[in-house]
Amino acid sequence: MLSRRIIPCLDVRDGKLTKGVKFKDNVDIGDPVETARHYYEEGADEIVFYDITASSEGRGIFLDVVERVASQIFIPFSVGGGLSTVADMRAVLLAGAEKCSVNSGAVKNPGIISEGAAAFGAQCVVLGMDVKRVPKSAQIPSGFEVVIHGGRKYTGMDALAWARRAESLGAGEICLNSIDADGTKDGYDLELTRLVSESVRIPVIASGGAGNPQHMADAFTKGKASAALIASIVHYGEYSIRQIKEHIAGQGVPMRMVW
Amino acid sequence: MLAILDYKAGNQTSVRRALDHLGIENRITADSAVLEQADGIIFPGVGAAGQAMRELASRGLDAKLRELVASHKPLLGICVGCQILLDHCEENDTTTLGIIPGQCRLFNPAWTEEDGSSIRIPHMGWNRVTLKADCPLFKDIPAGAEFYFVHSYYPAPDPEYVIGETRYGETFCSVHGRPGLWAVQFHPEKSGTPGLTLLRNFHDYCLEARNA
Numbered sequence: 001m002l003s004r005r006i007i008p009c010l011d012v013r014d015g016k017l018t019k020g021v022k023f024k025d026n027v028d029i030g031d032p033v034e035t036a037r038h039y040y041e042e043g044a045d046e047i048v049f050y051d052i053t054a055s056s057e058g059r060g061i062f063l064d065v066v067e068r069v070a071s072q073i074f075i076p077f078s079v080g081g082g083l084s085t086v087a088d089m090r091a092v093l094l095a096g097a098e099k100c101s102v103n104s105g106a107v108k109n110p111g112i113i114s115e116g117a118a119a120f121g122a123q124c125v126v127l128g129m130d131v132k133r134v135p136k137s138a139q140i141p142s143g144f145e146v147v148i149h150g151g152r153k154y155t156g157m158d159a160l161a162w163a164r165r166a167e168s169l170g171a172g173e174i175c176l177n178s179i180d181a182d183g184t185k186d187g188y189d190l191e192l193t194r195l196v197s198e199s200v201r202i203p204v205i206a207s208g209g210a211g212n213p214q215h216m217a218d219a220f221t222k223g224k225a226s227a228a229l230i231a232s233i234v235h236y237g238e239y240s241i242r243q244i245k246e247h248i249a250g251q252g253v254p255m256r257m258v259w
Numbered sequence: 260m261l262a263i264l265d266y267k268a269g270n271q272t273s274v275r276r277a278l279d280h281l282g283i284e285n286r287i288t289a290d291s292a293v294l295e296q297a298d299g300i301i302f303p304g305v306g307a308a309g310q311a312m313r314e315l316a317s318r319g320l321d322a323k324l325r326e327l328v329a330s331h332k333p334l335l336g337i338c339v340g341c342q343i344l345l346d347h348c349e350e351n352d353t354t355t356l357g358i359i360p361g362q363c364r365l366f367n368p369a370w371t372e373e374d375g376s377s378i379r380i381p382h383m384g385w386n387r388v389t390l391k392a393d394c395p396l397f398k399d400i401p402a403g404a405e406f407y408f409v410h411s412y413y414p415a416p417d418p419e420y421v422i423g424e425t426r427y428g429e430t431f432c433s434v435h436g437r438p439g440l441w442a443v444q445f446h447p448e449k450s451g452t453p454g455l456t457l458l459r460n461f462h463d464y465c466l467e468a469r470n471a
Contacts (some may be wrong), residue, residue, distance in 0.1 A: 098449065121305060
């Protein structure tokens with residue numbers, strides 16, 4: 001049976017982690033490569049790097065980070081943040097990433113999904129979606145609207161319709177981030193996760209709101225997610241990945257426990 | 260030295276990074292002389308079977324691979340490199356290398372996992388391999404280890420070639436071959452320590468075969 005995946009997410013700016021990362025042991029705080037290696041050794045099933053660099057100089061530093069990660073970490077990792085052309089995608093894949101995540105770039109130009117899938121295979125293209133709860137309407141029948149620019153801009157697109165469209169365009173996976181739940185540590189938006197998971201046949205990664213291992217277990221059992229993204233609860237050393245996985249596996253959810 | 264077959268349809272660089280990490284000398288090559296000189300060949304691949312076959316044929320590598328296998332050069336196929344060793348692939352109805360008898364089939368979307376959910380395609384993520392026959396590639400790999408898979412088609416070789424199986428809705432063959440000629444559907448170069456161990460075991464086998 002396919003294991004559900006636990007995926008730590010690292011935000012990188014100018015080659016450094018932006019949120020401070022504190023472990024119980026001596027990981028060099030702020031170095032994305034060392035941090036990624038720590039999670040790799042701890043049993044992370046995949047790693048996501050999100051580049052929030054604005055400058056082209058920072059972009060080059062980021063590609064160097066990707067290359068260093070690829071030479072030390074032998075699990076899949078994906079890269080997102082600011083990818084808006086097939087050339088952007090090619091650069092991160094050549095640097096050693098398995099997958100690239102497109103978000104607002106795909107909202108502005110959905111063709112990037114099909115072009116990326118044609119060039120590199122659907123498995124390389126992850127659609128990142130930021131979603132907010134809104135009143136149900138004719139335009140947004142699910143009550144979940146796709147937003148961009150960190151939630152500041154509404155797109156007028158229903159999240160379920162966008163998920164299905166991305167799937168038909170060739171996305172291999174959807175990373176679904178609830179802006180409402182993000183940062184609350186109150187748990188994932190399980191209703192949103194379940195609705196999107198049941199609307200598509202590609203894997204859905206739940207994101208936003210994880211505060212404890214039970215939240216992740218719920219994302220799998222109630223939200224029907226294939227994977228769960230985590231950040232602060234591992235970055236600050238509250239839980240190790242093994243502790244999280246043991247908790248989830250204890251509820252009968254298939255987890256990779258030997259590495 | 261291990262040769263990583265270069266046919267512009269693969270994950271050559273991630274295989275190279277894994278071998279570099281293990282300290283195993285390797286070359287990404289499409290050169291027949293280098294392939295002959297190598298202690299063993301890794302045949303990687305991602306993408307579509309048809310495209311892979313066209314690339315191989317355009318470089319004469321299809322015939323070369325058959326010849327090398329016939330001369331008992333150790334070979335490890337990965338993912339698409341595992342699938343196209345068979346006779347035929349359902350993906351665009353493609354005739355493949357025919358080095359190992361069997362077919363490559365599309366996952367049936369009607370299959371359901373043990374919890375009742377329909378399988379999602381591609382099969383993407385970590386899953387177990389249950390060995391059906393002894394295989395030196397799995398030496399020192401603990402029971403319960405998982406490997407990273409990304410694929411929509413699965414190998415279905417003749418039963419005598421099945422070495423390992425994986426469950427995804429139903430059971431499919433995830434490792435096939437015979438001594439010295441192996442094919443794995445998962446990506447050992449992306450499967451953490453168990454995958455690296457498998458690659459090292461393949462290299463060890465190649466050195467023993469060379470010195471035998």
